Amino acid sequence: METGPISAILDTTLAIIFTWVGYKTAAIVWKYTPYSYPNARINAMEAKLLSEQRFNELAESRTLQNFVVNLEDTDYRDYLTGISTYNVEEIERSLERALAGTYELMIKILPGRVSPFFRLMLEEWDVRNVTSVVKAKFRGEPASDYVMEIGPMLPKVKAMAEAKSPEEMLVILEGTPYEGPYQRLLLGEISIQEFETELYRMHYGKLLSYALSKKNDERVILEEFVRLRIDRTNILTVLRAKAAGMDSEKIKSLVIPGGSVKLDPLIHVEDLSMALAELDSTRYGKVIRDVREEVEKDLSVLERALDKYILERMGELTRFYPLSVATPLGYILKREREIRKLRAIAKLIEDGVEPERIKELVGDVA
Known part of the structure; x- marks a missing residue:
């Protein structure tokens, strides 16, 4: 009996198996190893929290x-x-500044495939600075008093604070993502509140687009994080608007797309109590039920409860994906x-x- 063909088949089979094992090993190393050092460092930092x-x-x-x-x-x-x-x-x-420093550290130590997400998160200070300066200018107050020394756009923000006219501010914003919304504000097409909402829509839109561009664990985690933050913002916005007696159309103009909660049922009910009842059937139902009586008197109680829920959810994902x-x-x-x-x-x-x-x-x- 000739062994040549059988040996060739065995050699080929073994080569395929070793190639597959090598590929899977390389994939695992590529996926998890880059998180080993930064996550060990972050765990050490957690031990120093107050x-x-x-x-x-x-x-x-x-x-x-x-x-x-x-x-x-x-x-x-x-x-x-x-x-x-x-x-x-x-x-x-x-x-x-200490919090911004934490984001900057993450940009430095995390793998290049996720560090841009934290750079995008730093842009929230740009949104806050731009809106603060614009609001101060419209109120006739010293805008420089409201500038936080943080954010990629800080030089432009400082220039805006020193601008002599609304038109000069528009020139400073030229070429930035905020030029269009500010121009609409100057034309009277949107209110200050809607201008601020538009900037946050753009910010969260960037974060969500980035999250959805990732694959596997990274997409799951980043997408969940962004949608949770959007839900938190929207729920608090809608409930505060209901408590203030704002009409449904006005509330719609303040909502940020991309969350996981369907907001129409909340927006179209008559009052705060009914809006809270609508949330009972969402993923935040238990959060609401645990603090329901307090929330109707003080919405900051719900804000704290939502923050706690998001933190717990990230804790669950950390346990499920420890190197991530x-x-x-x-x-x-x-x-x-x-x-x-x-x-x-x-x-x-x-x-x-x-x-x-x-x-x-x-x-x-x-």
């Missing part, structure tokens, strides 16, 4: 100067050292929550609230 005990100690500061001093052994030290006057505005600006972009996104959310608490403590200290009451109030901040 504990509840530390927040309680900060609540005992009594003065804003003591509050800043008490943060000198944290990652916020470098951002707080430049404070010239101890007031809430200066502290909040420093904390915002879910880890940095989860850390960003935790950092945002930490900064919200620090801002709340600073504001309460400035208002002269007693430490025990500060601890109680800040404990409720998601």
